Amino acid sequence: MAGEILIKPDLQFVKRVIAAGGDTVKKCYQCDTCSVVCNLSPDEKPFPRKEMLQAQWGLKEVLSDPDIWLCHQCSDCTVYCPRGANPGEVLGVLRQMAIEKYATPPVLAKAVGDPKFLPLLIAFPMILLALAAKMFGYLGIPEGEIVYGKMFPTLLIDFIFTGAAAFAVAVLAKGALAFWQDINAPHPWRVKVEGNLAGNLIATLKDILFHNRFRLCETTYKRSTNHLFLVFGFIFLAMVTGLAFYHEWFDPHGQITKVYVTMKLLAIPGTAALLYGIWNLIKERQANAEKAGYGSYYDWFLIYVILVVGATGLLSWLFRLVGIGILAYPTYFLHLTAIFMLFFYAPYTKLAHIVYRTVAMLHARMSGRGF
Amino acid sequence: MNADNKILVIGGGMSGLTAALEAAEAGSQVIITEAGPYLGGRVAQLHRYFPKLCPPTCGLEINFRRIKENPHISFYTMAEVTQVSGSAGNFDVTVKVRPRYVNDRCVACHACAEACPQWRVNDFNYGLDKTKAAYLPYDMAFPQQYVIDKSACSSDCGQKCLEACAYDAIELHQKPQTLNFNVGAIIMASGWEPYDATKMDNLGFGVVANVITNMQMERLAASNGPTGGQILRPSDQQSPKKVAFVQCAGSRDENHLPYCSYICCMASLKQATYVREKAPEAEVYIFYIDIRTPGRYEQFYWKVRDDENVHLIRGKVAKITQEPGTDNVVVVAENTATGNKQSMVFDMVVLAAGMVPSTKASPFPLPLSYTPDGFVIQDLLPPGVYAVGTLKGPLDVTKSVQDGTGAALKSLIALGRRS
Numbered sequence: 074m075a076g077e078i079l080i081k082p083d084l085q086f087v088k089r090v091i092a093a094g095g096d097t098v099k100k101c102y103q104c105d106t107c108s109v110v111c112n113l114s115p116d117e118k119p120f121p122r123k124e125m126l127q128a129q130w131g132l133k134e135v136l137s138d139p140d141i142w143l144c145h146q147c148s149d150c151t152v153y154c155p156r157g158a159n160p161g162e163v164l165g166v167l168r169q170m171a172i173e174k175y176a177t178p179p180v181l182a183k184a185v186g187d188p189k190f191l192p193l194l195i196a197f198p199m200i201l202l203a204l205a206a207k208m209f210g211y212l213g214i215p216e217g218e219i220v221y222g223k224m225f226p227t228l229l230i231d232f233i234f235t236g237a238a239a240f241a242v243a244v245l246a247k248g249a250l251a252f253w254q255d256i257n258a259p260h261p262w263r264v265k266v267e268g269n270l271a272g273n274l275i276a277t278l279k280d281i282l283f284h285n286r287f288r289l290c291e292t293t294y295k296r297s298t299n300h301l302f303l304v305f306g307f308i309f310l311a312m313v314t315g316l317a318f319y320h321e322w323f324d325p326h327g328q329i330t331k332v333y334v335t336m337k338l339l340a341i342p343g344t345a346a347l348l349y350g351i352w353n354l355i356k357e358r359q360a361n362a363e364k365a366g367y368g369s370y371y372d373w374f375l376i377y378v379i380l381v382v383g384a385t386g387l388l389s390w391l392f393r394l395v396g397i398g399i400l401a402y403p404t405y406f407l408h409l410t411a412i413f414m415l416f417f418y419a420p421y422t423k424l425a426h427i428v429y430r431t432v433a434m435l436h437a438r439m440s441g442r443g444f
Numbered sequence: 445m446n447a448d449n450k451i452l453v454i455g456g457g458m459s460g461l462t463a464a465l466e467a468a469e470a471g472s473q474v475i476i477t478e479a480g481p482y483l484g485g486r487v488a489q490l491h492r493y494f495p496k497l498c499p500p501t502c503g504l505e506i507n508f509r510r511i512k513e514n515p516h517i518s519f520y521t522m523a524e525v526t527q528v529s530g531s532a533g534n535f536d537v538t539v540k541v542r543p544r545y546v547n548d549r550c551v552a553c554h555a556c557a558e559a560c561p562q563w564r565v566n567d568f569n570y571g572l573d574k575t576k577a578a579y580l581p582y583d584m585a586f587p588q589q590y591v592i593d594k595s596a597c598s599s600d601c602g603q604k605c606l607e608a609c610a611y612d613a614i615e616l617h618q619k620p621q622t623l624n625f626n627v628g629a630i631i632m633a634s635g636w637e638p639y640d641a642t643k644m645d646n647l648g649f650g651v652v653a654n655v656i657t658n659m660q661m662e663r664l665a666a667s668n669g670p671t672g673g674q675i676l677r678p679s680d681q682q683s684p685k686k687v688a689f690v691q692c693a694g695s696r697d698e699n700h701l702p703y704c705s706y707i708c709c710m711a712s713l714k715q716a717t718y719v720r721e722k723a724p725e726a727e728v729y730i731f732y733i734d735i736r737t738p739g740r741y742e743q744f745y746w747k748v749r750d751d752e753n754v755h756l757i758r759g760k761v762a763k764i765t766q767e768p769g770t771d772n773v774v775v776v777a778e779n780t781a782t783g784n785k786q787s788m789v790f791d792m793v794v795l796a797a798g799m800v801p802s803t804k805a806s807p808f809p810l811p812l813s814y815t816p817d818g819f820v821i822q823d824l825l826p827p828g829v830y831a832v833g834t835l836k837g838p839l840d841v842t843k844s845v846q847d848g849t850g851a852a853l854k855s856l857i858a859l860g861r862r863s
Contacts (some may be wrong), residue, residue: 104692104733105778108785109762110646116785119778152648153762155697 090128093186094369095166100160101125103332107150112289113143115443121150121160136171137255141169142426142433143444144168145297147290148293148365162366169371170430172425176247182421186371198413202406205229219393219401225409227321244420256436266439277435277444286434286444293365299353303379306347313340326444347411348383351376375423381411447534449473450627451855454525454808457485458841459833460633461507462848463855467631468516475625476519482585483508483519485635489582491665491673491718492582493841494710494741499666501584509588512809513849520623521587528810529632532768532828532858543618545592545602550613552580552588559608566670570638571676572656574758578605579612592616623800626635626715627829627856632820633848634810636799636834639694646766647795653771655764657693657797658711665718674705675722677773677792682721684726684791687719688775690761691732695798702818705798706838709736712796713748720753728754729788731761732778738840743758757781764793799838830854 090098103126108119120140127135130168144164151161173182184190206212208226215223257266280286282304287297313336320333355376358368385408391402419425437444449472453464456478468474476483487493487500496502511517520541527538546556560576561654568581577597580590590604592614607613638659648655654677656664667673677684687714694700709732716728728751735756737745748754763776773793778785803816813824820831830851833844 102696102733103780104696104760105780106760106762108778109760114785118783119785120780122780123783153699155692155699155760169728358516 080130080132082138082273083133083390084131086133086328087129087131089170090163090166093166093169093371095128097157097159098125098129098163100156100433101129101154102156106153107160110149110153111144111147112149112291113145113147113286115143117442121164122146124167125158125160128167128269135167136174137252137258139256139433139436141167141171143437143442144432145290146293146365147296148292148361149290151389152292154210159366160398165369165372167368168426168429169422169423171252171429172248172421172423175252175429176420176425177244177247181418185374185418185421186368186369191374192419194414195410198407198417200411202233202409202413205206205233206406207296214398214402219396219398221389221393221402221405224402224405225405231318231321234416237413237439240359241416241419245425246419248425249428249432250316252432253436254403256432262345269441270435270439271440274435277431280434293357293361295357296354299350299357301350303350303354306343306345306350306383309339309343309346313337313343316352321387327367344383344387347379351379351383355380370435372423378411378414378418378422382415385411428437446857447626448628450475450625451629451631451852451859452477452525452535452537452625452627453631453633453667454521455479455485455635455802455832456483456521457633457635457833458487458503459844459848459851460485460631461504461511462845463631463633463832463852464517464519465507465510466849466852467855468514469510470852472516472856472859475519475627476517477523477525478519478521479524479634480581481521481544481591481835482581482587483521484586485512486659487841488584489570489659489666490662491667491669492714494714495842497714504586504840505584511586511753522591523623526809527709527809528675531826533628533629533826535630536785537627537630538624539625541621541623543594543615544618545594545614545616545618546578546591547613548587548589548609548848549613550589550612552590553581553610553831555608556590556592556605556614558712560597560601561604562597562601564593569670570660572658572660573664578603581790626857629830631830631832631851631855632803632835632836633832633851634802634808636801636838637805639705639798639800641693641797643700644694644795644805646763647761648766648773648793649795652764652766652773652793654684654773654792655795656710656797658689659853660717661715661718661794661796662711665715665722673722675719677771682791683723684719685723686727686790686792687716687729688761688773688788688790688793689716689728689730689796690764690775690793691730691796693795693797695751695796696733701798701800701817703798703838704736706716706736706738707797707840708798710738710741710744710840711760712739713745715794716748716751716754721752726753729790730754730756731759731775732756734756799834801835803835828858 105122108114108122114120118376124135140165146161148161151159173179176182209229210225211223284297284301316333316336385404389405389408434444451467451472451474453460453476457478464474464476484504490500492499522542522544523539526540530536556578557576560578562577563574564577565571566573568576578590578592602616641657663669664671664675695705712730719726719728757779759777759780761775761777766788767774773790774787775830776787801818813821819837820835822836832847832851833839
């Protein structure tokens, strides 16, 4: 290696990695089995061996290492690891800590990763929504035909959720920008980028959309399929939501109404794909737990939020169709709570991987690391 | 002679022979039981062994001679201890002897093997070649007596051997025998098995041509081996010009053998010298996590390391595949010193497979305490029972011999206490 590197170990950092679920990090004896069995790892400076070393030595810079995001936690490394050091799980913890590092305020990310704060994290949107309904809608079970607009007027929904989404996007954008700057700052592990940013971004997004990398996993190959269902479920639902928004704000009686009525049906396959995906992800995790690890609380937080979003969405629709108001309205309330949690906490939960992984994959592509 | 002066030694390998001879030469009556058809164990299969790097005949031959000359020793090959009862000073032991179908009139003239129409996989050479169903385990085998492998010798095969023998040495109707002994002490010396390399599904053994184990390498290098001592790769009998050694193939791995097998680093360094001596232009790569050279062996490591055709790469091999369209082997490892993952093509790859105590597969017929890996726990052995060498942990020949002497002394002391 060229030149001398002054390393600054941070014991607290190691302790945090261990506490967050990377308790096996110190078992690693750097044999490099992990870097070799990983199908995603590039030939030049492969991961996760070097990240394991950085983590166990307390080198915090590892959190700005784009390679922790190139890892899709296939767990092939964990399966073959001769020491039970679970590199897959450790990198998962490093990603959690990286999200925390780039989040504003970081304390919210800490809260998301700590079961103690769960009641608070649920209470916040509930109180907010209850107050909103009380002031601008109707907090209770409205009479007559079930129309969720009676409880939460559309305008109110739009206000709360575009607000939450805008907040999340702003925090994520800030984090992504800081991350991009850190990747390209001068440091011993830096790889220079070249090429056209937009063109490479499109290619990266295409890779992500079809899970081309994710599908190289062996041990948890099925995860990529389930995750793909989940992603397309979200995409369908986002399309319907977007269309509804457009219809409502820009074209309430115009041309798009007919299209909207048809397109609304996309919500059905969307919800189905989402529920199918998340349900099988849970089952796969349980089936593979012994080989690949069960995952941390941080992972499960997002999984359950998505599950609740999907399940309450489906039930709100069913209860409305059947006409059971006493069940429909509370379910809808829960549905909105879960969606708010998904949106508002996105920069702090594992969901932030959408942004950071994209940035890292873009960087890897532009620096010729085989992505 | 009462049981108080008798010792049973289970296993006729280097440590068992040492223990038996030391005890017998000190005046005890010693019975050796050996599961295989010859004495000498794993050492007999080596090309050369540490510390002097002499062939196994040096060392084994002198022991065989000591056995022949010593009236206090009797030995049984193809014999397994099936039952043990009693306690120190008075053990009743049942031994089952499998039929050899050849008696001691055999002069090892090879006539039966020549006449024999059927073949068997040669376990002495770790499956690298075949022998006739009537065979001598290896050229210097002691006892010099052929064996007929009945499972490989069906229909008139045995009859052909019988007719070919001019010495009335073949007895096709031998039955398994059961022997009973009364002994005062027992020395367990049943040794080790190589770890089954097919269990490492990423290292290609048994799937990728020209991936062999370290014990197979010993046989390839040995002058009485399948290639007459030339190192030729199995697929096309060509002399390999680029050979990789894969260290810790199964050892120090929680998925396989969680312990270090102690001998494999030295074995690979030694085998690197075999390759270099037999093919001076050949290049050797040793992929390792740590090179472990116990005690004075470090100096041997220096010698091999300084050979410019030997390349030591720090990084464990975790993927081995066949090069498409050839018999060559692709090895993937990260050189952790440079941080680069490399795919390299080799003519032949040697897996430094580890040691498994023989008690792992076949526990001794006494309730003993074992480690989770199957090693005997010395401190928890019942009085009058001793374990030697690789039964207690991976070990080299030198240390096993020392341990054998120690066990002999311990049993003598135990016997002495009672008389």
